[in-house]
Amino acid sequence: MFTKILIANRGEIACRVIKTCRRLGIRTVAVHSEADAGARHVRLADEAYCVGPAASRDSYLRADRILEVARRSGAQAVHPGYGFLSENEGFARACADAGIVFIGPPVTAIQAMGSKSAAKALMQAAKVPLVPGYHGDDQDPKLLQREADRIGYPVLIKASAGGGGKGMRIVERSEDFAAALASCQREAAASFGDERVLLEKYLQRPRHIEIQVFGDTQGHIVSLYERDCSAQRRHQKVVEEAPAPSIDAPRRAEMGKAACDAARAVGYVGAGTVEFIADQDGAFYFMEMNTRLQVEHPVTEMITGLDLVEWQLRVASGEALPLTQGEIPLRGHAIEVRIYAEEPDKGFLPSIGTLAHFRKPAESAHVRVDTGVDEGDSVSPHYDPMLAKLIVWDENRERATARMLEALADFQIAGVGNNIAFLSRLVDHAEFRAGIVDTGLIERERATLIPGPAPATAQAYAAASLWAADAEARSIKAHSLSGADPHSPWGDADGWRVNGAQSRTLEYRDGETVHALQLRYRGNGLQIGDDDAAITVRGNGAQQYALSAQRFVASVVRVGEQLHVFSDAQHHVLHPLDRLAHAADEQDAHGGLTAPMPGKIVALPAVVGSEVEKGAALVVMEAMKMEHTLVAPAKGCVVAYLCTVGEQVKDGAELVEFEAAK
Structure with a gap:
């Protein structure tokens, strides 16, 4: 068994191979493009090497660079995953020439199956059942037309060196064949550098097994x-199951x-x-x-x-x-x-x-x-x-x-x-x-x-409103506890007023629709319309909500200015038009600023202890090759910086301790 292998791929297949290797005690070497420097497979591997810019042709398809990494790292074998170089005859041969094991079939097998026409001829000799068709080398359009007429319509034209649905046409009538053939050949030449095609009888309502x-x-x-693998769109698989x-x-x-x-x-x-x-x-x-x-x-x-x-x-x-x-x-x-x-x-x-x-x-x-x-x-x-x-x-x-x-x-x-x-x-x-x-x-x-987006449900609006009210209450309470009088009644965001309970109107935009909802604060909780409302934490990011006798579970996630509500296998995106829904802004104003995404701290322009105006730049960070400036949510004081210039921070990391002016 190998002691170290290189994974010449990315994404879930690279992570999958790393997982198995780890279980077997095999060290792994990842390769990555510049765009994938922080990718999951890079983080999981024992070693990682950059092999070029973002474009696949300049990185993951550069066999020479990948083999150089294999030599430098001492990897004994290369696992190609799928896609990229996994079925590349030249890469498999180059691995063999370099004395590195290609974890895949012999070069001769890749070569034999690389051409659909040649593969059909081999299968015919092995008595493997074939769809009636033409797989010959003679690509004269007149001959192909005659063969299509012989096979019978509908007929399928397929690029001989193709895959993934490219260079493929279904022809229903003889008079449409010439134009479809020319189109298919152009696409095959552009996609695979080979305009040769084969013809097959097109089966009605076929299954892909x-x-x-x-x-x-x-x-x-x-x-x-x-x-x-019959559930497909544009000849690409969507759902697979076993057994059939x-x-x-x-x-x-x-x-x-x-x-x-x-x-x-x-x-x-x-x-x-x-x-x-x-x-x-x-x-x-x-x-x-x-x-x-x-x-x-x-x-x-x-x-x-x-x-x-x-x-x-x-x-x-x-x-x-x-x-x-x-x-x-x-x-x-x-x-x-x-x-x-x-x-x-x-x-x-x-x-x-x-x-x-x-x-x-x-x-x-x-x-x-x-x-x-x-x-x-x-x-x-x-x-x-x-x-x-x-x-x-x-x-x-x-x-x-x-x-x-x-x-x-x-x-x-x-x-x-x-x-x-x-x-x-x-x-x-x-x-x-x-x-x-x-x-x-x-x-x-x-x-x-694909019926199009469904309008948000009443439950979605209720969950968003209750979540926002709860977030606001917790934010105000946290600020009160950190203040001079942690027992002040003003730290309870329960809607209490001298002359009665508070009522407020919340508005949300769902697509082109604006929906208004009345939220009333009562002595024992909240009310939405005519329904008493309650919220309890359920775990794993979900919360249990109740509207009178009706109970439902939902997760509410704020992303920028949107509230994403997940409930009953549905996902609705609401755009709050009410300040209540911006509870996180209040939290920022009274607590700290957090990183909106993973990134590198570039600059900390404010002076600790100084007073700044609302909108003043507090942190400059770099993420996705762009600079993002985080600003003061209100007039106030920078109490402390919780990060340093050059530091790589995670999404949600606390960056600044900030105190709003009173």
Whole structure:
């Protein structure tokens, strides 16, 4: 077994590999771009080296720089993760030439499966079922037109060297073929530097079923069962599950044998995935083989109880597979969803910014979260916007689906857009619940799955108001306790007035709508409209609220000028138009200034002990390559600085002790 490996990747897969290596006592070396200097995988690794600027082509795709880090650090092997250089034949060969183990298949296997056309020819020779199509080298447009007419429409044009949905067109009629072919070739040439295409019969409402395979250097090949990845958008997977619904034991064995035959045909070693497209009648056909670990590998780990990264490391170090085919367990059902920083109602446009709030569901034997980010991290425009993978397991599919919905309801993100609500609707969709999923489901049900933003509920407005009132009361009380008379009645923000209880109107903007709410202070608490109101702390960031006899649980998080309310699997963003909602400003005025994000202290312009005006610069910090100035929230005195110039501070760190003028 290795003693030190280099991870040539970033994000959740790099963190995942580090976790397994740590358990096995293997030291890890991380590489990172300048933009990822503070990334989670860098913080977790034993060593870290910068390999270039933010752009992938100048950092994570620079094989020469990564191999130089391997030599400098003394790493014996390189784990490529997925994406970037994981299926790069040249990188695998360069590792071998440098005497460094590439934790993946042999160069010959990558080469054989790198071209979809060549791979189809190999599979045909190995008697692996193929979709009717054309995979030849002759790319004359007239020949391709004739082949498409022979196959029958609809026909699928695919870039021979492609992936990720690029260079792919569905053609419904013969007269549309020429224009679609030209468009597909242009996109393939731009994306992969190779305009060659192949043709396949396009199956109506197909399922995407893939088989996890593993091989060792002794010639053993096993299948670790199937995954259903049919829930896709733009040919990219959204939800994966294992085992696949409606696949019985005989069909599972048949598909497993075909996948192992495919791997055996190229002398495969390590983790790989053989992807099939399946018709509604159960027939299945080879699509392609991914010569790496897949994003969705955790669902296989959950149903087998195995660590596939550990298997990769053992096989790459020359060990035999830990189990034979008959010894590999299959238990229960697992589902995985990919949490992205994106805006589903804006065409899934990626969202960038700072993760001001990032609360994951509690992990257990039933719930797992793989992530490459922490609260306070920035989501940059340079890389894939996936924030995390949420994986659940239970005894059967029905219970796993229910558990996934519960876990999604507990996943809270503020600061960037995300697809959590979209995923909840997808998993809760009648067709998904019934296991009737095909690759066109999301597009077909787009209106149902992406209905647009829902208006805030009465509960959301109530929770925001009660939270703000509670925050204000605690802030005033804290200031009173620190003053000359800690027992002063003016430290109780209970709305008491000589001539009766206080009443105030709160206003919130929800999108284009402004909503007014009446808050009354009573001797025994608060009242919203005609309802008595109460609040109790429940733990883990959530609070229990009560409106008369109705009780509900919500979490309220303030981010800048917004209040994010998470309740009943819903997320509403409210913009307060009332001073009450700015309780944190009051807290700043009477207590201290805190860092709004992780960053470096650049300057402390005020003099300790001096009196400053409201808005005076107190702290200048650098974050995300920009300077941010924190100002005095009111006229007052700088009592003390709690940080120093050059110090790297965390989000929420106390920076200044400040006392407002009386």
